[in-house]
Amino acid sequence: KAGVTQTPRYLIKTRGQQVTLSCSPISGHRSVSWYQQTPGQGLQFLFEYFSETQRNKGNFPGRFSGRQFSNSRSEMNVSTLELGDSALYLCASSLMLGEAFFGQGTRLTVV
């Protein structure tokens, strides 16, 4: 069974640009969550999608958005990038109320 796949693995963007990250969950998993990991703030919850609906959202500005497709694949978008958005972005998938499996993450560097 393939694990959670995130693309791309690494990304370098310039301040002010926008970026789209992709996450393919484990087959059969309909819940996909996104997390931001930084040395200073640790792991912080961005949002969670289930059956194409955003069910839960963390405390991030509106520049951070996401969506989920009918095949459960999810994308997150960050607009008007800031230096502070540099982080490892992790996606996790799970069955309803089940164990969360994380992807390898996308390392975003904003210069």
Next chain:
Amino acid sequence: GENVEQHPSTLSVQEGDSAVIKCTYSDSASNYFPWYKQELGKRPQLIIDIRSNVGEKKDQRIAVTLNKTAKHFSLHITETQPEDSAVYFCAATKGGGADGLTFGKGTHLIIQP
């Protein structure tokens, strides 16, 4: 919202000794408490979890205890081995699974040979 405090931030133990990491949470509605291990450059991986209707759970050398009244839970690793060296994160959520996990800041566990 939920707040999870984790201690210590760094823990160094001799190989073969036990290690204990403690977390407290603030939201009494939280009902699922997973622990993740993250090795350098790798993804977080679930090592054990506990739900609020259980007080203790064991899996070989790893155990987790939960005290709902005091709102704290702990990770116990016995007979530590070099491969246990990593950063460990506790988390809490009301939803179960990956939904809305609030993480502690992490504990860097160092196993001294």
